[in-house]
Amino acid sequence: MRRMEHASKLTCVVLVAALMGLPLRGFAGAEVPDSPARAKPPSDTSLMGDTDEEPLFLTLSLSLSSPSARGVVKPASKADVAVGQGTGLPGGTSGEHLHMSLSPSLSLFSVEPSIRENMADLVPEGKEDGETGFTSRESLFGGNVPLKEKPSPVPMWKQLATGWRGFSQLEIADTYADPEHLSKAKLRTELSRTGQFSEHIKWKISGRFDYDAAYDLSNFYPPGVRRDQRYEFFLRENYLDVSAGDFDFRLGRQHVIWGEMVGLFFADVVSAKDMREFVLPSFDIIRIPQWAMRAEYSKNDIHAEVVWxxxxxxxxxGKPGADFYPGPLRGTAGFLPEDRSGRNVAHSNYGVRLSQLKNGWDISGFYYHSLDAAPTFYRVSAPTDPLVFQARHDEIDQVGATLAKDFGSVVLKGELIYTDGRKFNVARPNAIDGLVRQNTLDYVLGLDFSLPAETRLNLQFFQRVFFTHDPALVTDKLEQGASILLNGKVWHNVEAQALLIHSLNRSDWMFRPRLSWNFERNWRAALGADVFGGQPTGLFGRFDQSDRVYTELRYSF
Incomplete structure (x- = not known):
């Protein structure tokens, strides 16, 4: 029993010693040195002088002695702890006590180099002198210094998905001539996007989609017209611009505009046109871009341009039966599908244009060879058979000039075009294909006045001369006409406009009043009418049964 008590007490002492040593070792921050050579002898001086810099270490030594060794054991000091029991430990002599002494000692040793070495490993890379890395408050708790982050690259798909411009427009028209019918309920949306690959290489993409619900809501028009004008997707301008010093190159689908007057086309010979609504839409809607290669040279006030x-x-x-189909003898003649077989590289278009600004006069001259964009109606029926025509396209050559001069509140404009190779319909039965070749000269002069109260007045006079005029032609040797445009604001966001174009050879005219209201930013509403009158053989009188009123709602972005 005594041996068991000795063993139990001895176990308790060992546990107490271990628990006392562990906290002190953790406080010191380093392991206990095994070699006495590393420990400094305890002294009051060392304790007082080094405790602020070096950690304190406490060691406990355990010794067990038997009675036979008592004679040689020195008396225990005050620091010694003696535990005596009446029973001996197993393995000892029966009836004798085992003495266990714990000798605590304090030692100081330097761990600063090791600590500094370990702390140096914690300092992050890239720190400048004077920064303390993880030991600073900012690094531990998040200072006020913002972190510098590299901007992430913008993906190409995101670049193409943003930055679009364009408009969406709803157009509704009702033809009030007998028989009255809904002639247009069109939703038109156009999108465009520009960008650049570098300072000298830029690009543009654009497209337009039209849907006209009038051809689904009514069966008034023939099936061919409904299929042709119900919906359509247009590739608009899609090109690449490359600049190199004084030279600029444009490759792709593009507008090439060599002239622009009010209401009608004269020197604008390169652009194809959507004439399914005659000249009623705005010119930017009517023009159809060409797939072209264009080179331009600019130096001082001289500009040269080559296009292929x-x-x-x-x-x-359009198709026969449409409101503005241009075929002759509408309503009485028959028409075959249009022949466009000439559209190939063998009949490619090309031209050159030179212009110069001299003393405020902007003067240009051009030559253009092309497959005529406007159709010529060939008679394909025998002279004694019912009339049947087919639209075809012939090659023509054109030479022209334009001028413009700003006199302050008045701007003078003029265009002149000589056309060789174009054919015209004649009423003579023995004429081959019902056509005769005629060279023509067209010119127009216009004055644009800027009047008070934000009012604009435009006056134009135009003529067409037929050389070697054939008496069987419906037109006169000298065809002439005039136009007047008056535009002004009637309120701060309401604008009124009226355009009248009249033939001076016969009672043949077109009148277009219009009222626009910019009721919100990027929003515009319009109300207007397109009215025609004159003989059925005239340029405008042939559409006498196509008078209409219309309204528009447009959002631009």
Missing amino acids: IPVPTLDES
Whole structure:
């Protein structure tokens, strides 16, 4: 029993010693040195002088002695702890006590180099002198210094998905001539996007989608017209611009505009046109881009331009039975499908244009060879058979000039075009294909006045001269006409406009009043009418049964 008590007490002492040593070792921050050579002898001086810099270490030594060794054991000091029991431990002599002494000692040893070495490993890379890495408050708790982050690259798909411009427009028209009918309920949306690959290489992409619900809501028009004008997707301008010093190159589908007057086209010979609504839409809607290669040279006040169109785009004229189909003898003659077989590289278009600004006069001259974008109606029936025509396209050559001069509140404009190779319909039965070749000269002069109260007045006079005029032609040797445009604001966001174009050879005219209201930013509403009058053989009188009123709602972005 005594041996068991000795063993139990001895176990308790060992546990107490271990528990006392562990906290002190953790406080010191380093392992206990095994070699006495590393420990400093305890002294009051060392304790007082080094405790602020070096950690304190406490060691406990355990010794067991038997009675036979008592004679040689020195008396225990005050620091010694003696535990005596009446029973001996197993293995000892029966009836004798085992003495266990715990000798604590304090030692100081330097761990600063090791600590500094370990702390140096914690300092992050890239720190400048004077920064303390993880030992600073900012690094531990998040200072006020913002972190510098590299901007992430913008993906190409995201670049293409943003930055689009365009408009969406709803157009509704009602033809009030007998028989009255809904002639248009069109939703038109156009999108465009520009960008650049570098300072000298830029690009543009654009497209337009039209859907006209009038051809689904009514069966008034023939099936061919409904299929042709119900919906359509247009590739608009899609090109690549490359600049190199004084030279600029544009490759792709593009507008090439060499002239622009009010209401009608004269020197604008390169652009194809959508004539399915005659000249009623705005010119940016009517024009159809060409797939072209264009080179331009600019130096001081001189500008040179060369254009090549490998496969030309032609006018859109519509189908027989449409409101503005341009075929002769509408309602009495028959028509075959249009022949566009000439659209190939063998009949490519090309031209050159030179212009100069001299003393405020902007003068240009051009030559253009092309497959005529406007159709010529060949008679394909025998002279004694019912009349049947087919639209075809012939090659023509054109030479022209334009001028413009700003006199302050008045701007003078003029265009002149000589056309060789174009054919015209004649009423003579023995004429081959019902056509005769005629060279013509067209010119127009216009004055644009800027009047008070934000009012604009435009006056134009135009003529067409037929050389070697054939008496069987419906037109006179000298065809002439005039136009007047008046535009002004009637309220701060309401604008009124009226355009009248009249033939001076016969009672043949077109009148277009219009009222626009910009009721919100990027929003515009319009109300207007397109009215025609004159003989059925005239340029405008042939559409006498196509008078209409219309309304528009447009959002631009």
